[in-house]
Amino acid sequence: MIHNPTIDAMLNRRSVRSYTKERPSQEVIETIVRAGMQAPFASQLHSVLLSKKPQGPFGAPLWLTICVDIHKLELFMAARGWKRKTNDLDMLMFGAQDAAYLAENMVIAAESLGLGSCFIGSAPYNADKIAEEFSLPPKVMPLVGLVMGFPAEDLPPRPRYPLSYSFFEGRYPELGPAELAEAMEAMDSGYLAQDYYRRAKAKLLLEDGREDSYTYDDYSWTEHISRKWGQWYETPEELLEQLRKRGFNPCP
Numbered sequence: 463m464i465h466n467p468t469i470d471a472m473l474n475r476r477s478v479r480s481y482t483k484e485r486p487s488q489e490v491i492e493t494i495v496r497a498g499m500q501a502p503f504a505s506q507l508h509s510v511l512l513s514k515k516p517q518g519p520f521g522a523p524l525w526l527t528i529c530v531d532i533h534k535l536e537l538f539m540a541a542r543g544w545k546r547k548t549n550d551l552d553m554l555m556f557g558a559q560d561a562a563y564l565a566e567n568m569v570i571a572a573e574s575l576g577l578g579s580c581f582i583g584s585a586p587y588n589a590d591k592i593a594e595e596f597s598l599p600p601k602v603m604p605l606v607g608l609v610m611g612f613p614a615e616d617l618p619p620r621p622r623y624p625l626s627y628s629f630f631e632g633r634y635p636e637l638g639p640a641e642l643a644e645a646m647e648a649m650d651s652g653y654l655a656q657d658y659y660r661r662a663k664a665k666l667l668l669e670d671g672r673e674d675s676y677t678y679d680d681y682s683w684t685e686h687i688s689r690k691w692g693q694w695y696e697t698p699e700e701l702l703e704q705l706r707k708r709g710f711n712p713c714p
């Protein structure tokens with residue numbers, strides 16, 4: 463593996479869930495957003511909101527929301543005498559990419575300035591409340607929250623799948639029991655070594671009343687993620703409702 467300051471900053475990044483009260487200066491904030499905006503884009507289908515609330519989740523002094531923004535595009539298309547023909551699903555797919563690449567660029571820029579950050583995934587499900595707080599026009603959809611500030615914790619980076627479970631040259635391989643076991647072991651032993659879920663008190667409950675045989679001694683990432691996607695959001699209605707309220711109709 464090659465190392466240089468950029469690669470090392472990326473490899474050492476981890477989500478931060480405890481912050482000092484110190485508020486980064488306006489210059490720092492604007493530098494981070496501007497660096498974020500230099501990410502590749504399909505059509506700059508994004509906006510960044512900064513809450514006026516003094517604290518966000520985890521006591522973070524900065525609480526940002528990254529939005530998919532089709533409103534601004536439509537404004538200048540109208541100024542040029544154009545009307546959008548492209549459907550909302552395609553626009554949301556491109557917009558989610560524009561917003562996500564911007565957001566991750568902001569994370570790396572923040573890291574380089576000594577700030578930590580953590581994404582907050584609930585934003586799309588609170589889109590109506592966020593829309594009210596920020597007087598969002600239609601066609602602006604909160605994609606993800608992003609809290610930032612100076613870290614009050616210094617924890618090691620979290621594990622990732624082995625490269626052999628993620629990077630496929632030429633052909634997607636058959637992922638058999640050996641590859642699966644290696645990937646699950648890398649993730650689960652990595653999180654257990656950090657006592658990650660016990661420290662975060664983040665064990666998800668079994669919703670069907672089944673007896674839970676896991677304790678924080680063996681509850682780790684693959685069980686956690688299985689419990690999320692094995693129990694949550696069976697129908698798309700909640701998200702579709704929020705999208706509709708924001709002026710999108712991705713499934714006409």
Ligand SMILES: Cc1cc2nc3c(=O)[nH]c(=O)nc-3n(C[C@H](O)[C@H](O)[C@H](O)COP(=O)(O)O)c2cc1C
Pocket residue numbers: 475476477478479580581582583584606619620
């Ligand atoms: C779309 C998205 C939503 C997330 N939502 C949350 C969240 O609501 N709360 C939280 O503590 N972390 C959240 N995270 C952070 C992930 O839990 C974290 O990135 C992941 O566990 C890997 O850990 P690391 O960032 O420390 O490497 C989210 C990350 C993403 C990309």
